[in-house]
Amino acid sequence: MEIGIIGAGAAGVALLDALSLTDTAPGGVTVFEESPWLWRGRAYQPDLDAVRVNAPPVLMSIRHSDRDHYTRWLAGRTDYPDVGLGVQIVPRVVFGEYLEATAREAIARLRSAGWRVSVVNERVVGAAPLRTASGEHRVDRTVLAVGGGSPFDHYGLTGSPGFVLEPYPLAHLDVPADAHVAVIGSGLTAVDVVAALTASGHTGPVTLVSRTGVLPHVQQRPVPLDFRHLVRDNLVGTRDGLLDLLRAELAESGQDLAPLVRELTTPEDPVDRLRRQLSEVDSSYLGRRLVTAAVHMLGSAAWRLLPALDRESIRREHFRTINSLASPMVPLNGELLLREFDSGRLRLLSGVTKVERAARGFRVVGDREVTADVVVNAVNPQSHAVPPAAEPLVGSLLAAGLAALPPAGGLEVRSERVLSLGAVTAETSFVVPSVPTLAAGAAELVKRLSW
Ligand SMILES: Cc1cc2nc3c(=O)[nH]c(=O)nc-3n(C[C@H](O)[C@H](O)[C@H](O)COP(=O)(O)OP(=O)(O)OC[C@H]3O[C@@H](n4cnc5c(N)ncnc54)[C@H](O)[C@@H]3O)c2cc1C
Numbered sequence: 001m002e003i004g005i006i007g008a009g010a011a012g013v014a015l016l017d018a019l020s021l022t023d024t025a026p027g028g029v030t031v032f033e034e035s036p037w038l039w040r041g042r043a044y045q046p047d048l049d050a051v052r053v054n055a056p057p058v059l060m061s062i063r064h065s066d067r068d069h070y071t072r073w074l075a076g077r078t079d080y081p082d083v084g085l086g087v088q089i090v091p092r093v094v095f096g097e098y099l100e101a102t103a104r105e106a107i108a109r110l111r112s113a114g115w116r117v118s119v120v121n122e123r124v125v126g127a128a129p130l131r132t133a134s135g136e137h138r139v140d141r142t143v144l145a146v147g148g149g150s151p152f153d154h155y156g157l158t159g160s161p162g163f164v165l166e167p168y169p170l171a172h173l174d175v176p177a178d179a180h181v182a183v184i185g186s187g188l189t190a191v192d193v194v195a196a197l198t199a200s201g202h203t204g205p206v207t208l209v210s211r212t213g214v215l216p217h218v219q220q221r222p223v224p225l226d227f228r229h230l231v232r233d234n235l236v237g238t239r240d241g242l243l244d245l246l247r248a249e250l251a252e253s254g255q256d257l258a259p260l261v262r263e264l265t266t267p268e269d270p271v272d273r274l275r276r277q278l279s280e281v282d283s284s285y286l287g288r289r290l291v292t293a294a295v296h297m298l299g300s301a302a303w304r305l306l307p308a309l310d311r312e313s314i315r316r317e318h319f320r321t322i323n324s325l326a327s328p329m330v331p332l333n334g335e336l337l338l339r340e341f342d343s344g345r346l347r348l349l350s351g352v353t354k355v356e357r358a359a360r361g362f363r364v365v366g367d368r369e370v371t372a373d374v375v376v377n378a379v380n381p382q383s384h385a386v387p388p389a390a391e392p393l394v395g396s397l398l399a400a401g402l403a404a405l406p407p408a409g410g411l412e413v414r415s416e417r418v419l420s421l422g423a424v425t426a427e428t429s430f431v432v433p434s435v436p437t438l439a440a441g442a443a444e445l446v447k448r449l450s451w
Pocket residue numbers: 006007008009010011012032033034035040041042043044052053054055059060122123124125145146147148168387389390391393421422423432433434435436438
């Protein structure tokens with residue numbers, strides 16, 4: 001059996017590692033990656049130290065069967081503490097080193113078990129047959145691990161001087177120190193931009209501009225979570241059923257849903273909420289911690305069970321809330337934002353409807369109007385979008401009838417010979433797949449590669 005893995009980001013590493021732990025009869029594995037950054041993908045390339053991972057070590061293991069795999073790799077590192085969480089929150093480039101080390105060990109394990117493993121540093125442009133610029137490659141199974149879409153230019157500013165569409169790597173952000181920077185978005189990428197500007201000595205004002213003005217929640221100190229009710233075997237196909245499981249889970253600790261409901265439904269000024277949540281990092285209430293972990297561990301399995309109408313209404317009404325619960329910022333970054341808000345250098349502008357070029361710089365229209373010298377896009381790619389690098393490949397799958405693009409989004413593969421892992425996969429939730437989500441997906445998928 002010849003396996004082709006397209007994409008050497010976190011998903012590709014998770015898959016290679018999971019495959020290396022099976023006793024599948026040896027064959028051949030070829031990993032195809034177009035970028036020079038093998039085993040890192042978009043998120044974990046070299047960048048500023050200020051750009052940190054956004055989850056504690058216990059939620060960043062690339063090996064689903066071993067939640068402490070990354071914690072062990074980290075052991076002895078004390079250079080990047082997040083005091084609030086009481087754990088190491090390392091620069092993303094350091095997490096990239098972990099991915100790289102894991103991939104190299106997996107390759108060594110596979111080879112010693114008799115597998116042939118090779119890496120082709122080229123873009124795959126066709127899947128049937130699998131093709132790169134250097135020719136055709138024979139594979140029996142193809143796994144698409146190509147990541148998600150590229151940043152979306154909501155306001156049509158591409159080409160305008162002073163507009164940055166792709167903010168990563170933030171080390172390349174070249175902004176005059178005293179410029180007024182408008183950051184489009186107020187999620188985790190916007191937080192990264194503020195961290196990078198602050199670290200590089202930016203002195204000018206920074207405004208986070210967004211429609212909703214919602215900041216990510218602040219993460220709480222990790223505590224062991226022993227899921228008894230909210231587990232894969234109990235998942236049910238309704239929204240209310242999922243809430244019942246969460247209620248039962250909280251009841252195990254003598255807690256109820258009310259504080260979580262209050263947290264999510266009570267209107268509150270975003271900076272006040274940031275300040276309050278920073279003071280609750282050690283709170284013993286489990287509601288937010290349970291939801292965050294469950295979205296990443298079970299989100300896609302639960303999503304598949306929901307009726308289309310439920311999915312649509314959840315996406316329409318709760319997209320922002322679920323995303324900010326699923327991807328909270330680390331306290332370290334929350335404190336940085338609060339310092340910047342309190343100093344007056346950082347502001348939040350919500351209700352934004354327009355960002356356009358002006359005679360000098362840009363005009364931003366929201367609850368009030370501001371002008372900015374530089375605009376940095378920090379809006380995530382649309383969920384389930386196909387990355388530009390994979391468009392020819394996906395086109396060839398569609399043409400061969402091996403895949404389809406269903407109206408609900410994502411790529412639906414229609415052949416046992418093609419598998420997909422990560423953001424483009426249809427029938428997965430709209431939350432950006434995190435490391436544990438990819439690791440869980442890889443563990444499932446590798447069973448389908450065994451024969
Ligand atoms: C900025 C950012 C920060 C994040 N931080 C965290 C975090 O701290 N914790 C967490 O749990 N999750 C985080 N995530 C979410 C998740 O970990 C990442 O999205 C994850 O790295 C995705 O991995 P991937 O392999 O699916 O995709 P990618 O990392 O995008 O990798 C896909 C790879 O496929 C290659 N590729 C695509 N098409 C082709 C082709 N046709 N031929 C050859 N190669 C191709 C690309 O070059 C790329 O290297 C973050 C996501 C982002 C975007």
